[in-house]
Amino acid sequence: MKKKLHTELALLCLFKGEKKCAKNFFKKGGIYNWAQKARFLRFQALFALVEGKLLKALELAQKALESSKGDDLYQDIVHSLLTIITAYAGLGEIEKIKGLVKSLIKFIRKVRLKRWEIIMNILTGKKVCINELSMLPTIRLAWLLRHRGYQCAYNYAHKNGIMFYFYRYLLFFPQIVQALIKRGKFTTLPPGILKLPLFNRMTIVYRVNFLGRLIVYRNQEYVRLRLKPKDLAFLIYLCQKAMEPKRSIDLNEVYNNFWPKSENASRNFSHLLVHVKKALKIPSHLLMVSRSYGETSLINEGIYFTTDYQEFEQTLARAKALQRTGEWGFAKKEFLQAFKLFRGEPFKKNFDEWSSNMRFKILTELETEAINFAKVCLEHGNKRDAKKVLEKVSKIIPDLEEIKNLSDSLIAE
Structure with a gap:
């Protein structure tokens, strides 16, 4: 019971932006059940984001996706994807986040998460119809940041104890911070955020x-x-x-x-x-x-x-989480995007022990995921994508018996 209380207090401190307090309670609390693990990892990812540890934030968001299941799966997917998007935004990879945002909005609309649809519409500059949902603090914060600017949104977030939402939303409006920095204004932002590539061109x-x-x-x-x-x-x-x-x-x-x-x-x-x-x-x-x-x-x-390998792992985590929701159409697109990242055999001319071990690990993972994907495709009557992925993997890793047998069965049919 004490562990649960300490963890909930840690999350409360985290929302308020009180990092030291959150760290102390996290040490005393920790993970007390599987349902809470994904939530715990999500907040750790947000913590890393505010400290400027973008790659750690991506790692933790990926782990949160891998741990997500049960009734909170939809919410876990949205939260984790939003953290991934904001981490890439912090890296200044604007083109990459466009595709991720588009996929996230389509998923939100499909599963009818109205609150998140309104938030994403505000963050991406779309027109929003005001209704009763707009009174929710997380929605109002996004609206204030977009229409009233930094200080008004900051004051509201601080008053309502939702500072971590403020930091996350802010990465969708880099021009606000850049303008303040240019004018030499005090931003009250953590140093880790100000050093991000998005705000510091020297990085x-x-x-x-x-x-x-x-x-x-x-x-x-x-x-x-x-x-x-x-x-x-x-x-x-x-x-x-x-x-x-x-x-x-x-x-x-x-x-x-x-x-x-x-x-x-x-x-x-x-x-x-x-x-x-x-x-x-x-x-x-x-x-x-x-x-x-x-x-x-x-x-x-x-x-x-x-690296593209990091992206491969992240994309697989998204695909598997979406597959667990039963939304195979969304999952399939992510699986195909993951396999598309492979252009050939990695570490082809590297023979040191670490490179050899990594090559074995990556190719084994590619083989396993390709076989599993092909089998699920066949269950959905989708021979075309199954065949396409198996053929690609066969060129990268020739003479794999199970892949050859699956490919032969597709030809025979």
Whole structure:
């Protein structure tokens, strides 16, 4: 009973924007049943968002989707998707969020979540008819932010204890904050939000696609790379291990993975790091080697790394959550979007232990998900999409017996 009380108090503090108070109660409370787990993860994702930990917010929103079930499934999906959208907005990926917003609104309308439909219409600039639902604090806050501006919305959110909604909605109106910053006005926003790429053009975001031939974008501009396979393998390692500011990598693990038993591992790494920084135009102070208490680490001091594999995992989580609602049409689109991210075999020229393990993990996951998707497609009488996905996976991972048998059965029919 005490655990439940502490967790509910933590969530209340979180709504009010009182982070220290929330942390203390979360430590005493925690997760007390499966139904509460998704909610707990959702609020942790919001907490990470306010601290500027966008990739952590995406991870937690994904876990919340994976944990969602029961009567709250629809609400869990909407909350988690909105967190994912706002995290990508914080990264400045405007084009990406357009598709996510469109999908979310279609889902909300299909399952008739009227409150959320009104909120999304306000946040996306559509005309809204005023009715009794508009008196709800979460709807009124969105309306105030859009029509009355920052200070009026902030005061309302603070008074009603819904500051985390304010922070989340604010990412839909970046021009409000940008105008305040330009005029040198005090915003009362947490430092983590002000440092987001959306508000700080000096912050660098790399997109690294490695589900096939490696492709890199720097602040959404293509980067032409000329790096050796080991350099590329380390870049992917870096994206997975230190994907956002203040995350770090234990360099002893790097040495053991890329130069096992070598006496010159430290020197080899120094040369590799210079090559990677130069190729990606990374300012030297944003990836720093730190030595403390006999341990050596590489610290990310201000870069965000996103990857197509992260997006694959997030899209799968959305697809499976939608499938659990029985909305196969929505789920199918997400599954197809996930498989579309694969352009070929990852880590094709990388043979270090970490890369080999990751290649095995990713390809095993691709095989499993493709087979499961094809089977569900056949249950719905959809041979075309089943065949398309199986053929694509067969080109990436040839000679898979179960996929071959499924494909043969489709041809025979």
